[in-house]
Structures are given as structure tokens and as C-alpha cells.
Amino acid sequence: MNATAAATIRLDSVRKQYDDATVAVADLSLEIPAGELVVLIGPSGCGKSTVLRMINRLIEPTSGRMFLGDEEITSVDPVELRRRIGYVIQHVGLFPHQTVRDNVATVPRLVGWSKQRSRERVLELLETVGLDPARYADRYPHELSGGQRQRVGVARALAADPVVLLMDEPFSAVDPIVRGRLQDEFLRLQQTVRKTIVFVTHDVEEAVRLGDKIVVLSEGGKLEQYGTPAEILARPANEFVAAFVGADRGIKRLAVTPIPPDALRPLPADAPAKPPVVAADVTLREALAALLEGETGWVAVERDGTVLGVLTPDDIYAVLAEARAEG
Numbered sequence: 001m002n003a004t005a006a007a008t009i010r011l012d013s014v015r016k017q018y019d020d021a022t023v024a025v026a027d028l029s030l031e032i033p034a035g036e037l038v039v040l041i042g043p044s045g046c047g048k049s050t051v052l053r054m055i056n057r058l059i060e061p062t063s064g065r066m067f068l069g070d071e072e073i074t075s076v077d078p079v080e081l082r083r084r085i086g087y088v089i090q091h092v093g094l095f096p097h098q099t100v101r102d103n104v105a106t107v108p109r110l111v112g113w114s115k116q117r118s119r120e121r122v123l124e125l126l127e128t129v130g131l132d133p134a135r136y137a138d139r140y141p142h143e144l145s146g147g148q149r150q151r152v153g154v155a156r157a158l159a160a161d162p163v164v165l166l167m168d169e170p171f172s173a174v175d176p177i178v179r180g181r182l183q184d185e186f187l188r189l190q191q192t193v194r195k196t197i198v199f200v201t202h203d204v205e206e207a208v209r210l211g212d213k214i215v216v217l218s219e220g221g222k223l224e225q226y227g228t229p230a231e232i233l234a235r236p237a238n239e240f241v242a243a244f245v246g247a248d249r250g251i252k253r254l255a256v257t258p259i260p261p262d263a264l265r266p267l268p269a270d271a272p273a274k275p276p277v278v279a280a281d282v283t284l285r286e287a288l289a290a291l292l293e294g295e296t297g298w299v300a301v302e303r304d305g306t307v308l309g310v311l312t313p314d315d316i317y318a319v320l321a322e323a324r325a326e327g
């Protein structure tokens with residue numbers, strides 16, 4: 001897929017105060033690098049959606065400035081701006097009386113693409129999000145499952161090749177299994193399209209799984225920490241972040257910690273012919289899952305068919321304890 005260059009998003013002392021004096025976002029400065037997926041998390045009401053909706057000007061900031069690349073977007077025409085920014089929300093908001101094909105073609109048509117170009121783009125995108133166009137393009141939204149509707153929502157948001165994608169709890173209305181699958185697909189999609197994505201969730205696990213970086217906000221849109229998932233789990237900046245990411249952050253860290261090659265032990269002489277095995281590039285979480293499924297009490301780690309060594313539960317524990325001590 002031909003991707004338009006992604007753009008850096010910069011917020012400079014952005015504030016939103018409502019008429020009733022509620023300060024949703026007090027004074028937020030933040031830079032989201034081009035092509036990265038940054039997740040906003042924080043307790044309910046802390047201003048996550050407000051931040052997102054200020055970026056596409058569905059909510060007008062009270063003060064401060066916002067930039068897309070070098071362009072200040074605080075004062076551009078909001079309708080024109082929104083054509084350059086994809087937006088996906090929890091309940092998708094597909095047009096119920098339009099087919100999947102027409103829903104996805106909404107923005108390409110608005111921006112004046114030819115019928116032919118729009119049609120090709122729709123087919124390409126449906127394939128990309130895992131929906132066979134022959135089966136689904138002419139269905140209506142009510143003829144789809146929740147997960148399929150969410151995929152159409154993502155395809156629609158990507159249709160006119162936006163420079164930025166804003167996603168507000170896009171996967172929280174589907175069951176955990178479908179959510180896991182959508183997250184996996186979405187990560188694969190991001191590998192291809194490399195958009196700048198701002199993703200809101202209240203789910204720490206989702207943030208850790210998807211985010212290149214995570215922004216932890218507290219009430220009033222106050223920035224508590226901005227860092228990679230591994231940094232935030234290993235070294236929460238303060239009590240607020242530690243409490244928010246949870247007492248089980250050791251477990252969560254498994255998902256962002258690679259297998260350290262120097263922690264491997266030699267393959268035991270009495271190893272069975274088919275021990276549990278994982279590839280060397282998976283995380284400790286996958287290694288632990290494979291280990292727990294087998295009966296050996298360890299898991300073999302291999303690269304290109306060669307066993308590099310084995311990992312035991314004690315080794316996994318030691319890696320986490322070491323990282324904690326460093327933090």
C-alpha cells in the first residue's frame with residue numbers, strides 16, 4: 001500500500017476548559033513522533049478523549065497551539081483538517097444505510113477521487129483489514145459481527161491515506177478474544193502503513209501490547225509519564241503511575257521483555273525428543289506460556305531450527321528481578 005508520509009503531532013500548552021469551569025485538560029505539551037503509535041491511558045475522566053478530539057478539532061482548545069509537522073493546525077479549517085486525519089471510535093459510527101464499500105469510500109469521495117481510484121482503494125483496504133471484498137463489500141453494517149464492523153471502521157479511517165490516525169477505545173466493545181485478534185491484525189497493519197497513531201484506551205495490557213510509547217495522564221490531562229511500555233512498567237515515574245499500571249506490572253513486563261540470550265542453559269541430556277520450544281525472538285510471556293503447556297519444566301529456545309539453550313521459570317524470575325533492581 002502506498003502510504004503518505006506520516007506527520008509528527010505537537011501539542012504546546014494545550015488547555016480545554018468548559019463553560020461550567022471544568023478543566024478537562026489543564027496545560028498539556030506533548031510530541032508524538034511521525035510513524036509511532038502512542039497510547040494515552042489514565043483513569044476515567046482524565047481527559048484522554050478530549051486530547052484526541054482537540055487534535056482533530058471536534059473540540060476546540062481554549063488555549064495553546066497544535067502542530068501537524070510544521071503546520072499549525074489550531075487555526076486551519078477543521079473540516080479540511082479532518083479529511084487528513086483518520087478517526088476510529090468505540091462504536092465505529094458506520095453509516096447504517098450504506099454498504100461496507102460505500103462506507104469505506106466516504107472520504108475518498110469527499111476529497112474528489114475518481115470512481116475507479118476509490119473502488120480500487122476500497123478493495124485494497126478491505127483485503128488489508130482481513131475482510132474478503134467478494135463476501136463483505138456489499139453487506140450493510142448490521143450484517144457484520146462487532147469485530148468485522150471494527151475492521152470496516154479502521155479501513156474507512158485509512159481510506160484517504162491520512163497522515164494521522166486517532167483511535168478512541170476502538171476495540172473495547174468486542175469480546176476479549178476478538179479484541180486480541182484485532183490488536184494483532186492492527187499491529188501488522190501498522191507495520192505496513194506506519195501512520196502516526198494516537199490511541200486511547202483504559203486497558204493497561206492493551207497499551208503495553210500496542211504502544212511504541214505510552215502517555216499516562218491523571219485528572220485534568222496532567223502528564224504523569226511518557227515512555228516506552230518497558231520503561232513505564234520497570235520504572236514508574238511516581239506513585240500515581242505505579243498504582244495505575246498495577247501491582248501485577250511484573251507479569252505485564254513479561255510481554256515487553258525479550259528472551260535474554262545469556263540467560264539460556266544447555267539442553268539437558270535427558271531432553272525428550274519433542275520438548276516445548278519457542279523462537280529466540282519471542283517475549284518472556286510467550287516463553288512462559290509454552291513452558292507451562294509442556295511437562296519438561298523448561299522451554300527450548302531455537303533460532304533457524306537450532307536449539308540455543310533452555311529457559312526455566314527461575315531464569316524468567318531472575319530476569320524480571322534484575323530489571324526491577326536496575327529500575
Ligand SMILES: Nc1ncnc2c1ncn2[C@@H]1O[C@H](COP(=O)(O)OP(=O)(O)OP(=O)(O)O)[C@@H](O)[C@H]1O
Nearest residue numbers: 018020022024043044045046047048049050051202
Ligand atoms: N461538555 C462538557 N462540559 C463540561 N465538562 C465536560 C464536557 N465534556 C467533558 N467534560 C469533562 O471533561 C473531563 C474529561 O473528559 P474526557 O471524556 O476527555 O475523559 P476520558 O479520560 O476520555 O474519560 P473516559 O475514560 O471515562 O472516557 C471529564 O471530567 C468530563 O466530565
